[in-house]
Amino acid sequence: MPVITKITQQKREKERYNIFLDEVYAFSVHESNLVKFGLTKGMQLENWEIEDLEYEEEIQRAFNRALHFLGFRMRSEYEVKQKLLHAEFGEAVIQEAILKLKRSGFLDDQAFSEALLRTQKNTTGKGPNAIKEDMEKKGIDPSIQETTLEEYDPQEQLATATKLVEKAARKHSTVAPTQLKQRIQNALQRKGFSFDIIREAIASVDFEPEEDEWTAITETTGEKAWRRVSIKYRGYDRKKRVKEAMYRKGIPFDRIDAFIEKKELEEDGE
Structure with missing residues (x-):
């Protein structure tokens, strides 16, 4: 049965430690696994214990890869899973890494959906239908989609749509009202607003030229x-x-x- 004869901290990655078995370098572990498995000099390791260590290390690598991915912006659970699958991590490892991310507060589809809603309605002026499509592409659970989109009430939708109508009316003042209204209606439909909201927003703006x-x-x-x-x-x-x-x-x-x-x-x- 192999014995741990030396444990040394890595110079470049301070959170990782090199494990030597019977005076020969065997593998490295993250400090969390060093503590979790209680690894100390003189400790004997069974083969199954080494296999468990390797499995935990794979989870840690997936966790770290996901953290790097999340460092650029918020992501949905689906996006993180797809990234890890692309990196060729196994399904079981990915699930464990995702659970760890959730427990640590790095992954939260409810918070992600709320942030997505705020960004899309305030920055791009999208309506609820288009935002719902974005959420579906991100793999957000339908129940989370529904509760999140409830925050986008009809009055706020109307205010957003009306601003878009007013902007378009100013920008395209050289276009005849009938044609301009049709253009705006088509644009707002693509933006994800309902017909009722579009009709009310267009009706609130005076298109008649001098x-x-x-x-x-x-x-x-x-x-x-x-x-x-x-x-x-x-x-x-x-x-x-x-x-x-x-x-x-x-x-x-x-x-x-x-x-x-x-x-x-x-x-x-x-």
Whole structure:
């Protein structure tokens, strides 16, 4: 039966110790396992004890790898497990390492979900549906998803969505209201807001341009359509296609007719 003849602390990794059996280096252990197994000079080790030590050391290595991974930002249990699987740790070792991380307070899916919710709604302006998808990708348990998302109440959702609508309305003031509202609706759906919240947010913002803004929108939209259509069409066909193109962009018929009439008069005067 091998006997521990020397124990020395490593120079680079102070928390690790080299174990010598019968005067020959055998393996190293973390200080936690040195204490756990009560390793001392002169102690005899059974083969099963050495195997237990090796198993605990593998758990410690997985634990340390996970800590390094968690050092960059908070992670979910699923993310940590996938990282350790990729590092080729065994399932049993991973489970033990994860339990150790939980007991030490380094891994908490409830706290992770709450932090994810705060970040996504405050930084990216996402709605609950999109945040729920993010949580699912992170492997968060459905019950935790549900309790966490309850914190995102409808009034807060509406406030967030309204800010996004107001920002889009300012940024795209040269777009006709009908088209702009559709764009915003599509964007907010992608952001994960419900139809009711989107409808209420859009309704709370005044999209109607001033007369000079309407003129600019009509001119810009009409000129683009006129140039594009004029490449292939003239007369009635051109007039019809320009009218269709401008209508799809949300320009009212009376403004479309006025624009086309102006363009035709310009051509007649050439």
